[in-house]
Amino acid sequence: MNRNLQHLFNIAQKPQRLVVGLMSGTSLDGLDIALCRFSGHGMATKFELLEFTTTPYAADFKAEIQQLFAKKIIGLEKLTLMNAYVGSFHAELILAALKQWGVSPADVDMIASHGQTIYHAPKRLHGQAAYPNATLQIGDGDHIAVKTGILTISDMRQKHIAAGGEGAPLALYGDVIMGSQTGEDRILLNIGGIANLTWLPGNGNGAEIICCDTGPGNTLIDAACRKYFDMPYDEDSRIALSGKVSEALLDALLDNPYFKAPAPKTTGPELFSIAYVEKAQQVSNTTGLSLRDIVATLSAFTVKSISGFIQDNGMQSVKRILISGGGAKNKFVVDGLTAELAPAMISDTNYLGVNPDAKEAILFALLGNEALVGEPMHIGGNPAVLMGKFSFAG
Numbered sequence: 001m002n003r004n005l006q007h008l009f010n011i012a013q014k015p016q017r018l019v020v021g022l023m024s025g026t027s028l029d030g031l032d033i034a035l036c037r038f039s040g041h042g043m044a045t046k047f048e049l050l051e052f053t054t055t056p057y058a059a060d061f062k063a064e065i066q067q068l069f070a071k072k073i074i075g076l077e078k079l080t081l082m083n084a085y086v087g088s089f090h091a092e093l094i095l096a097a098l099k100q101w102g103v104s105p106a107d108v109d110m111i112a113s114h115g116q117t118i119y120h121a122p123k124r125l126h127g128q129a130a131y132p133n134a135t136l137q138i139g140d141g142d143h144i145a146v147k148t149g150i151l152t153i154s155d156m157r158q159k160h161i162a163a164g165g166e167g168a169p170l171a172l173y174g175d176v177i178m179g180s181q182t183g184e185d186r187i188l189l190n191i192g193g194i195a196n197l198t199w200l201p202g203n204g205n206g207a208e209i210i211c212c213d214t215g216p217g218n219t220l221i222d223a224a225c226r227k228y229f230d231m232p233y234d235e236d237s238r239i240a241l242s243g244k245v246s247e248a249l250l251d252a253l254l255d256n257p258y259f260k261a262p263a264p265k266t267t268g269p270e271l272f273s274i275a276y277v278e279k280a281q282q283v284s285n286t287t288g289l290s291l292r293d294i295v296a297t298l299s300a301f302t303v304k305s306i307s308g309f310i311q312d313n314g315m316q317s318v319k320r321i322l323i324s325g326g327g328a329k330n331k332f333v334v335d336g337l338t339a340e341l342a343p344a345m346i347s348d349t350n351y352l353g354v355n356p357d358a359k360e361a362i363l364f365a366l367l368g369n370e371a372l373v374g375e376p377m378h379i380g381g382n383p384a385v386l387m388g389k390f391s392f393a394g
């Protein structure tokens with residue numbers, strides 16, 4: 001047997017596997033690196049998070065990504081260079097993390113890499129009938145595999161699209177495994193740049209499970225903090241808590257067909273950008289609003305788009321909401337959700353033994369494990385496919 005196939009076969013036969021999961025999200029705050037140990041697959045998956053770190057991106061790297069990020073028109077040379085560069089850079093960050101943890105690359109069975117989303121274009125956003133749903137993550141897996149010497153799986157979203165999905169949210173497959181609880185209606189809510197949630201009804205009926213992007217999470221709050229306060233984000237919601245919500249602007253922000261479209265649906269900063277906010281300000285005659293009131297209103301927008309989705313989609317019986325992602329630290333948002341969705345109990349995914357900051361990196365490690373040893377999961381009408389492309393080190 002060819003040695004690469006033999007290597008795959010050997011790893012798939014092991015009772016346990018060490019997998020590094022990577023996530024670099026829309027917030028561009030850094031690379032999340034999770035070292036996990038897996039056994040089993042599907043609903044019988046057992047995993048343990050052994051190590052986790054977020055390696056922050058330096059300002060110049062962020063600026064380079066931002067030249068491409070969510071932009072309709074960019075330089076093709078820059079894109080080509082960055083595809084290779086991001087893969088190679090992520091490999092360096094993984095090697096540094098492994099060194100710090102005292103783990104030899106030879107002991108890691110697989111890296112599962114999300115890559116960096118630079119453009120997300122579901123049909124509802126690009127609106128071009130002849131073209132399918134599309135999404136693009138850069139940071140080629142071959143560069144990670146060759147530089148680290150570790151088998152790498154990457155580019156997970158394309159198969160989801162090929163099988164009829166929008167390429168997201170892939171959280172569905174991990175949330176069903178990590179969060180289902182017979183007898184309790186639950187929601188797993190990730191508040192990253194974009195917010196997404198998975199509805200897990202306690203009756204165990206897979207056909208009723210919904211996984212969907214609800215709209216902006218932190219992306220607009222972050223963009224306003226960058227633009228108006230020269231700060232990367234609203235730490236501990238200090239700015240929002242010092243401002244006042246403008247109901248007129250909030251109504252204008254919520255007035256978009258995205259919020260009325262049926263689930264499942266996905267979105268990104270391609271739609272929810274500062275331009276979106278400025279247009280809503282014009283429509284609602286609120287261009288004179290104080291900068292603090294804008295941040296307060298954008299924070300309320302995150303709350304209302306999440307709570308509105310839950311109320312409009314028949315999830316009012318939810319007993320427990322478990323939050324992950326950086327938005328779990330946004331007091332304004334969490335308090336707002338608690339008030340809107342009472343009497344649901346709101347906490348974070350520590351309740352499940354899952355570090356809320358690491359959850360998405362764990363998800364990609366889990367999807368890699370599924371691709372290697374699992375079977376396609378049939379959850380309602382969602383694509384039932386094993387996702388990702390294998391890159392061999394040699």
Ligand SMILES: Nc1ncnc2c1ncn2[C@@H]1O[C@H](COP(=O)(O)OP(=O)(O)OP(=O)(O)O)[C@@H](O)[C@H]1O
Binds near residue numbers: 028194325326
């Ligand atoms: N102490 C804090 N107070 C308020 N907000 C915070 C705090 N810490 C982090 N955040 C928010 O969390 C964001 C980072 O979240 P996260 O890492 O989950 O995003 P991401 O993974 O890039 O996004 P996505 O899931 O959309 O890909 C920051 O940009 C900030 O908005």
Ligand SMILES: CC(=O)N[C@H]1[C@@H]2OC[C@@H](O2)[C@@H](O)[C@@H]1O[C@H](C)C(=O)O
Binds near residue numbers: 025213
């Ligand atoms: C295209 C893309 O990168 N989408 C991200 C983004 O960040 C949050 C939300 O939008 C979600 O749909 C998705 O990521 C998570 C990990 C997912 O697929 O579940």
